[in-house]
Amino acid sequence: IAGGTGLTPMYQIIQQIIKDKNDHTEVKMIYGNITEDDILCREDLEAMRELSYVDIVFTLDKPSSDWREEAGYVTPDMIKKYLAPANQQPITVVCGPPPMMKAVVSTLKSLDYPKDRILSF
Numbered sequence: 001i002a003g004g005t006g007l008t009p010m011y012q013i014i015q016q017i018i019k020d021k022n023d024h025t026e027v028k029m030i031y032g033n034i035t036e037d038d039i040l041c042r043e044d045l046e047a048m049r050e051l052s053y054v055d056i057v058f059t060l061d062k063p064s065s066d067w068r069e070e071a072g073y074v075t076p077d078m079i080k081k082y083l084a085p086a087n088q089q090p091i092t093v094v095c096g097p098p099p100m101m102k103a104v105v106s107t108l109k110s111l112d113y114p115k116d117r118i119l120s121f
Helices: 004-019 042-048 076-082 098-110
Strands: 027-033 054-060 092-094 118-120
Touching (some): 004 092, 042 054, 076 098, 092 098, 098 118
Parallel strands (some): 027 054, 092 118
16 A cells, blocks of 8 residues: 555565566555646556556545546555455555555554554555
8 A cells, every 4th residue: 555655665566576477476556646646657557557466546635527546545445445355464565654654554453454464664
């Protein structure tokens, strides 16, 4: 789960997964921004999500009227809908503004994601 410039480490992780043909990691990412213009590396992310094992969902705090993806902050419902379920013991990586990270990590814990498998930086 990334917010704003918190995309940077996620982008690097995804690039490495794609580059390593022996890596069969599935990627599920929610990437939040304020507006559509704030989405960093959008063309690259759009290309990445064309791969069957990379699922990237965008959410915006202030979407335009023609925005077709998620709107608002990352919610428990978004996490349940787009990320691997807690019972699959996924590694969940969180990076973004401190208030977002605090809220998201708290939400993940409330949804029973294993604390030792939540990485935030």
